Amino acid sequence: MAGGVGDAEASTFNRISVGGCGMPASPVDIWSRAGNYKTVIALDGLRATSDMSGWRHETRIQRLANSGVNVVEPVGGLASFYTNWEKASPGNKVRYRYMWTCRLDRIVAALDARGLAVGPWRKYAIMGISMGGGSAMIYGAYHRARISHVFSMSGYVNLSAPTMREAIRLALIDAGVEAGVGPFDADSMWGPPWNERWGKNDALVQLPRMRGMKIRVAAGSATWGPYNTDAVNSVKGTPLEMVSLAQSRAFEVAASLQGIPITTDFPNVGTHTWGYWEDMVWRAKNAGWFRDR
Numbered sequence: 001m002a003g004g005v006g007d008a009e010a011s012t013f014n015r016i017s018v019g020g021c022g023m024p025a026s027p028v029d030i031w032s033r034a035g036n037y038k039t040v041i042a043l044d045g046l047r048a049t050s051d052m053s054g055w056r057h058e059t060r061i062q063r064l065a066n067s068g069v070n071v072v073e074p075v076g077g078l079a080s081f082y083t084n085w086e087k088a089s090p091g092n093k094v095r096y097r098y099m100w101t102c103r104l105d106r107i108v109a110a111l112d113a114r115g116l117a118v119g120p121w122r123k124y125a126i127m128g129i130s131m132g133g134g135s136a137m138i139y140g141a142y143h144r145a146r147i148s149h150v151f152s153m154s155g156y157v158n159l160s161a162p163t164m165r166e167a168i169r170l171a172l173i174d175a176g177v178e179a180g181v182g183p184f185d186a187d188s189m190w191g192p193p194w195n196e197r198w199g200k201n202d203a204l205v206q207l208p209r210m211r212g213m214k215i216r217v218a219a220g221s222a223t224w225g226p227y228n229t230d231a232v233n234s235v236k237g238t239p240l241e242m243v244s245l246a247q248s249r250a251f252e253v254a255a256s257l258q259g260i261p262i263t264t265d266f267p268n269v270g271t272h273t274w275g276y277w278e279d280m281v282w283r284a285k286n287a288g289w290f291r292d293r
Helices: 054-058 061-066 100-113 131-142 164-179 186-190 196-200 231-257 274-286
Strands: 012-020 023-032 038-043 069-074 124-129 147-153 214-218 263-265
Touching: 012 100, 023 061, 023 100, 038 100, 038 131, 054 061, 054 069, 054 274, 061 069, 061 274, 069 100, 100 131, 124 131, 124 274, 131 147, 147 274, 164 186, 186 196, 214 231, 214 274, 263 274
Parallel strands: 038 069, 038 124, 124 147, 147 214, 214 263
Antiparallel strands: 012 023, 023 069
């Protein structure tokens, strides 16, 4: 995978626990180094597990901390869209109401207490893949006082597009059943499909809130490449990437029409797979995207 190793022992690893918001405490993994110029919060995908982030399972982006960028990986958030839900999902073993916007607020406060709001702006970058891509943008859009950079990789950044709300409904059911906790109910998240909260959590709709931030979107071409070593997962991931590419391109067009500068990364190959996402992070780093202006 792409990226620089740098000083192998230069950064420090810490796992902290953050509680509150009516949810059980959850771990947050942090790689940091004195003198780094930025801290990025990396959000997971739909099938996030409770032991460690998919970023730690599948990538080595923590090596960013050896060359300028502290890395923060919240653990958990299965099928949560990192948002505050309307209520707990009925028929599901997760008995508490998801309150992930609140939890991210608590995580930011914990990072502040550890002096990780670095750089002249003293603000954080936030990025995510798939489910976490649009979620990162929405969190940043509503938390401009603490977030300066937002980055979606293969994200669903236009939830108002035709069939998207139905697709999310099916995805939440599937993710919960696969994880053994039972189906999640989309109506418990933002209410029924006509509820205004769906639009309030649509990154393309909320794009004007991001004006002046550093914004980046990336998605693969849905063409197989070097990381498509698992045929079954590659077949499943190809249509997911086709949708995220279409939505990321639509986001790019909307930004252009509104005169909002963004940067993009649309490589010639890539499906819904961790290796391509890790490369996207390193290309952003090497392009200087994580730096404050």
